Amino acid sequence: MTDVAEREETPPAAEPIRACANVCEAAGCMSLEAERVLDALRERVTERGLTDVAIKRVGCLRLCAAGPLVEIPEQGQLFEAVDPTSPESIDRVVDALAGGKGGRSTADDPFFSRQVRIVLGNSGLVDPEDLNDYVAHGGYEALTQAVTTMRPYEVLEEIVHSGLRGRGGAGYPTGLKWRTVAKATSGSDEGKFVICNADEGDPGAFMDRSVLESVPQQVLEGMAIAGYAVGANHGYIYVRAEYPLAVKRLRLAIREAERAGLLGANIAETAFRFDVDIRIGAGAFVCGEETALIASVEGRRGTPRPRPPFPAQSGLWGRPTLINNVETLANVPAILRNGATWYRAIGTPKSAGTKVFALAGRVVNTGLIEVPMGVTLRDIVYEIGGGIIGGAKFKAVQTGGPSGGCIPAEHLDMSVDYESLAQAGSIMGSGGMIVMDETSCMVDVAKYFMDFCREESCGKCIPCRVGTVQLYGLLEKITQGEAVPKDLDTLERLADMVKSTSLCGLGQSAPNPIFSTLRYFRDEYVSHIEDRICPAGVCPMTSAVTS
Amino acid sequence: MSTAAPAVTTTADDKKWKMIDARIRRRGNSPDALIEVLHAVQEAFGYLEPDVLAYVGNALGVPPSRVYGVATFYSLFMLKPQGEHTVIVCTGTACYINHAAALLSRIHDRLDIKPGETSEDGLVSLLNARCLGACSMAPAVVVDGAVQGRVTPEGVDHILEGLRS
Numbered sequence: 222m223t224d225v226a227e228r229e230e231t232p233p234a235a236e237p238i239r240a241c242a243n244v245c246e247a248a249g250c251m252s253l254e255a256e257r258v259l260d261a262l263r264e265r266v267t268e269r270g271l272t273d274v275a276i277k278r279v280g281c282l283r284l285c286a287a288g289p290l291v292e293i294p295e296q297g298q299l300f301e302a303v304d305p306t307s308p309e310s311i312d313r314v315v316d317a318l319a320g321g322k323g324g325r326s327t328a329d330d331p332f333f334s335r336q337v338r339i340v341l342g343n344s345g346l347v348d349p350e351d352l353n354d355y356v357a358h359g360g361y362e363a364l365t366q367a368v369t370t371m372r373p374y375e376v377l378e379e380i381v382h383s384g385l386r387g388r389g390g391a392g393y394p395t396g397l398k399w400r401t402v403a404k405a406t407s408g409s410d411e412g413k414f415v416i417c418n419a420d421e422g423d424p425g426a427f428m429d430r431s432v433l434e435s436v437p438q439q440v441l442e443g444m445a446i447a448g449y450a451v452g453a454n455h456g457y458i459y460v461r462a463e464y465p466l467a468v469k470r471l472r473l474a475i476r477e478a479e480r481a482g483l484l485g486a487n488i489a490e491t492a493f494r495f496d497v498d499i500r501i502g503a504g505a506f507v508c509g510e511e512t513a514l515i516a517s518v519e520g521r522r523g524t525p526r527p528r529p530p531f532p533a534q535s536g537l538w539g540r541p542t543l544i545n546n547v548e549t550l551a552n553v554p555a556i557l558r559n560g561a562t563w564y565r566a567i568g569t570p571k572s573a574g575t576k577v578f579a580l581a582g583r584v585v586n587t588g589l590i591e592v593p594m595g596v597t598l599r600d601i602v603y604e605i606g607g608g609i610i611g612g613a614k615f616k617a618v619q620t621g622g623p624s625g626g627c628i629p630a631e632h633l634d635m636s637v638d639y640e641s642l643a644q645a646g647s648i649m650g651s652g653g654m655i656v657m658d659e660t661s662c663m664v665d666v667a668k669y670f671m672d673f674c675r676e677e678s679c680g681k682c683i684p685c686r687v688g689t690v691q692l693y694g695l696l697e698k699i700t701q702g703e704a705v706p707k708d709l710d711t712l713e714r715l716a717d718m719v720k721s722t723s724l725c726g727l728g729q730s731a732p733n734p735i736f737s738t739l740r741y742f743r744d745e746y747v748s749h750i751e752d753r754i755c756p757a758g759v760c761p762m763t764s765a766v767t768s
Numbered sequence: 769m770s771t772a773a774p775a776v777t778t779t780a781d782d783k784k785w786k787m788i789d790a791r792i793r794r795r796g797n798s799p800d801a802l803i804e805v806l807h808a809v810q811e812a813f814g815y816l817e818p819d820v821l822a823y824v825g826n827a828l829g830v831p832p833s834r835v836y837g838v839a840t841f842y843s844l845f846m847l848k849p850q851g852e853h854t855v856i857v858c859t860g861t862a863c864y865i866n867h868a869a870a871l872l873s874r875i876h877d878r879l880d881i882k883p884g885e886t887s888e889d890g891l892v893s894l895l896n897a898r899c900l901g902a903c904s905m906a907p908a909v910v911v912d913g914a915v916q917g918r919v920t921p922e923g924v925d926h927i928l929e930g931l932r933s
Contacts, residue, residue, distance in 0.1 A: 249904050252915035285904030425861030427901030462807070462844055463900060503803055503842030506898065520802035521834070522841040581862035581903035588904055619861065655861045655903075669864050673898065679841075 239273040240318050243292045243345060247281035247434045248466050250288035257305035258289045265308075265315045274318045280344040280435020284332060286587035292345060293317055298324035299333075331604045332586045337567065339575050340551045341591045344435035349470050352477040355438040361478075363557035364442050365489040367449055376450040377403055380553065382561035384573030389418060389509070389546030390621065390650045391726075392572070392639040398543065401533040402451040405541035413453040413541040415444050417550055418514060419460040419467070422506040423622025424673060426653030428577040429547035431589050433460070433467035436551065437474035441497060443550030445484060446557060448495045451543050456497045459514055462504060471499055506623075506677035510725045511536075511544045513679065524681045525725035546651065548577055568594030572638035582619075582655035583610050592637070599633040602656055613658040617741070621650025623670040623677075624730030626737025627663060646737040648730070662759035663742040664749055667734045668696040674731040685728025688719035692732065699746060702753040702762035709746060713739065784812035792827050799830045802838055806845055815846040851886040851893035853912050853931045860899025862906040866918075871907055872896070874921040878928055892931060 244259040282290040287301035304310040327333040348354040381396030421429040478484040508523040517523040536542025572594035585607035617627040626647035675689035716732035795801035825835040879887040883896040902908040905917025
């Protein structure tokens, strides 16, 4: 990889680097002027004549609520809310670099110590804009190993045995999906495609954004391995336009990997070729659905179509297409490096590995977490999340975005895995996890998500287009104190109908927030309807006041 | 490309058109490039004018109905000119839980605009976003591209005053 330009991150040090301050430059910290923090630290280190330390740009350091963040990983020190305009704040970091104490100790802080990092293993350690740094941390080992020493079906079987399941929400076994695409005949010279679904649309979810901003090369490596396993030579990453930094870093990552012979023709000096192109969305939630996503990559309106045929048989331009989510693909290099047995041992028997969650809402430690499957919700909220803001009472945690549901306090000791979450009336979803306290009205929460679905419905099928609007209308009636008991029956009947007759996942899952809030918080609905009281004091309960 | 550039073109816009034409050519005038080209047009001109839509459709061999269909389907494409400044209030779940609605109603009180509208003086366009992924800073507001976190209704007043001066 000698042709990749040396970058300026590491000053030409005469002595070996003893400690390095990693400055988080993911979108959260960037919006809090992390770039200025990096400049200020460099300047101060030079002023103080420290030659055995380095300052480096890295990806997400995960405790997003406390940004801008700086970590000295060698010493397990994390500095929160570093202020580039305050010499004292900068000096605190530089003092620590020089061997001093200070900062939050990450070793015995449950937010950090309870996490298990596979997808985010290199996040916060590697410079997302430097291929060499990724390679120095084991990057592209897996791809090189796959194309030089393994046959495609061996790679495929490794993924099957790992037990990896789709991290986009539904949890379909990744290996089986790969196998279907591998077996499909393309019937043309143009071959098959791999699409990375980076259209992270669930409100309250930012895992994929952080992964793309922090370890873009890891996702590309996963795509190339997938391409090799299923026999595809071309990949597309479909990214939301709302994530400009992710797009920028992906572009750079593709260019660097191509120059280093790790993407494009003759990967690792073999006959394998894999090209990756970026396609940018334009603000349509439904494009997360795979057939709608394909339509959008083809430059059309993102409307879904009935399946079968599944994209594995007939996808992009009618060719066999493998569609995997960002996090799914980001797991692949580690699985090949460490083996399927290693991966399988993490998590639960049916849900192997880890899951990345975006923990947000009324919780103290807002940020990005990666935990082994099977951890309890209580551990996530109270240990890792540090509990509810202001010591308030926990009410529910919402998972799965508009397709998911709310899980109440009585299920806090539930294991977080695909089956348990489904049993509790929610879904794993892509990884948004919103914690709510007593200030949230659950009817209003259901209304919020229905508002989302009615606006994002593509309009192709009637149950979703009309049903979501009607459901919203009923919820509005309830929150305005105008509903009668019969409306609750109508709500349930209509929700059932939308669920069972909609064309795609958007409509089929749109009533889930209603189902789960009815299941656990029915008394709140009843109190809105019969007593005209909103127990949380959120709803105005009179149509005259609302706009 | 046989189609002449639309009448809206002025000399000042020539450079922008060259960029858009280059983008169209790079993708081989392929209909698949429609969304990408519309992004390029909007980046250059701020919104998508009917003439421009016709031009793009011609260049890519896409019927006007489909161009219009795509332009109206995706929420990021603007068919009307935008205000001098853009304020985006995030209404993702974390921001909703942390009372983003209060920010929208404060802006409504001040400027009498709802999301998707532009203030009468053309100064501010208000948009809402379905999650910016800035959940840790909820409620978040993006003012001309810069994200501001944990915004209060009083903070909204400051933002609007800042834009006015």
